[in-house]
Each structure stands twice: as C-alpha cells, then as structure tokens.
Amino acid sequence: MKPTLKNLQDQIMVITGASSGIGLVTARMAAREGARLVLAARTEDALRQLADEINQAGGQAIYVVADVSQQADVQRISRAAIERFGGFDTWVNDAGVSIYGKVEDMPIDDMRKLFDTNVWGLIYGSLEAAKHLKMRGGAIVNIGSILSETTAILQTIYSASKHAVKGFTDGLRMELEMDGAPVAVSLVKPAAIDTPYTLNAKNYMDREPQHAPPAYAPDLVAEAILHCAENGQREVTVGGGGKMINAMSHYAPSLTDKFMEKVFSKQTKSNRPARPRSDNGLDHANARLKERGNYPGHAHETSIYTTATTHPLVAAAVLAGAGVGLAAWMNRSATATKKQNGQSA
16 A cells, blocks of 8 residues: 655654754754654753744644653653644654764673664654554654664664664565555665764763764755655665765775774764763763754765755756756867867857
C-alpha cells in the first residue's frame, strides 16, 4: 500500500532531540510551515522556551520532558500527542549523543549509554510510531549519519550506533511494506553538521573536538527531514562531502583507513584544551537551545548534491543553467582569443 502522507501544514509532527541542533532547527522550520508539534528532549527549560516561542508566533506546540533511552518516556511522548492533537502524522527520531576518543580509553558503561539513546531510543520511537501510523498512515524519519556507511576514527562507538540505526531502519521499512502498511520509513544521513554535537559529546581526547571539513548548516538537514515527511524518500544523504567519503570508503577502503589515521584524526582535534569531562550530554541533559556549534570554518549553507537527490527537477534546471553559462563563457573566451590573434569573429 502506498504511504499516506500529508502536506506539512496539515501534519502533527513528533520531534525527539528538539532542544538543540538539527532537532531545534527542524522544529522551527516545521512550525513556520504550519505543522503542529510535539517537542521532546531532556532539558525542560529549553523545551518550554521553544514551545513558547512557537506558540507566540502563531504556531501550535507542546513539549514532553523525556529521555528516549527509557521506553516508558517514549510512550509518554506518544500519549501526549494523542491526548493533545488526536495523534500524529510524522515521528522524527533525532535524539542522539556522542563520545570522542579511543575505545580503549572509554568505560563500557559510557558505550552502553550511547547505544541506549542512539539505538534503543530510536527503536522505541520507531515502534511506537509504527503502531500508531499503521492505522492512519504517515512517516517515520530516522536520523542516521554518513557514519551509517563509514566509520570515523575517534568516533568509533558513535559510528557503530549509526550503523545499527541503518540496519534497523532498513529492516523496519521492509516489514511495514510486507504488511502493506501505509507508512514511509526514511533514513536521513547527515555529513558533518555545524551543531553543538561536538560540544555536547563526552570527550576522552586531550583537545576539544571539532568537525573535520567540510561541514554543513543544520538547515540542510531540517529541509531533508521535512522533505521526507511529505514525500517519504527512502534515504537522503545531506552534504556532497559526506557522499564522497562514503564512496571512497566503498571503493578504496584501505586508502580511507589511511586517510582517517593520518588526516582525519588530526582534523578532529581543535587547538583548544579539552573542557571538563563532566560537561557533556551523555551523562546528563545540557541542551542550551543552540543551533550551531564550534566549527572553525565556513559551514556550507547549500548542497547541490542533496538538492539533486531530493528535488531532481530543480537540480536539473540549475545544472542546465550552469551549462548554458559555461557555454557562453567559453564562446566569449574563444571570440576574445580570435580577436587577439587578428582573426574575424
């Protein structure tokens, strides 16, 4: 059965991890499009401020303080959506945490905490969403990563969790299709995104972590999420740089390993000393309603590659326009060369 998807202005959308980074940008963008929102995260002050901001601007939003690593909390999110809005149409599993450093230096308990949020939290949300959406249709949008395909050195446990996210998302999609459920299941795979991700991670390195280039604006990920909510695209990779890394990992894995060991590992460490390890989002809630992080360079605000995969007609027009411009430039250059050589144009 074909998924039943609504326009954003007619949707009720659940967003986990809504108090920071990608989730925060997605919430604000969805509210501007008219979606009614159920916002979930661990930091109540940030959630309350965000809900007030959206409601005062004419939108509709409620919030639920929840730790997605706890199944009972995830069930409360669903109940709140049903009690306030009668249900929901899209569930976005965005909540996530990270750890930087060598796995030999990390306590096993920290690794388990990460998997409890990134994997089990996403599984709880997906199953709660599937149970509800099988009856009315809608979309499940899971946030993976380009690290669902490749492993980033010094982010090994996070990479492993995102591999698991892809495996679960693909399996859930197939099972719902097999059952004829009118539910679209999408996996959004961001490249490096300039969010507080690096600042909230628990850090076992001697320097403060930062993204290796290129990095992209969180708005691009939010646009991809909302595109999937309306169109149900199977997968979207956000950022051409991320697609290149995945291609390199697929076709030249040994070369990719060397790149990670010799180059990426150095790019991941900033020139700033590490902050106190206790200042992290793994052990406790610390979202501050911030969209951007500490990326030292210019974050790309556009991605031709992502536009091409989500809006192929627009991308074709852009590329056609670029081709016409290139042809005109080449013609002018040829004409100028002829004139310089004393030839008739």
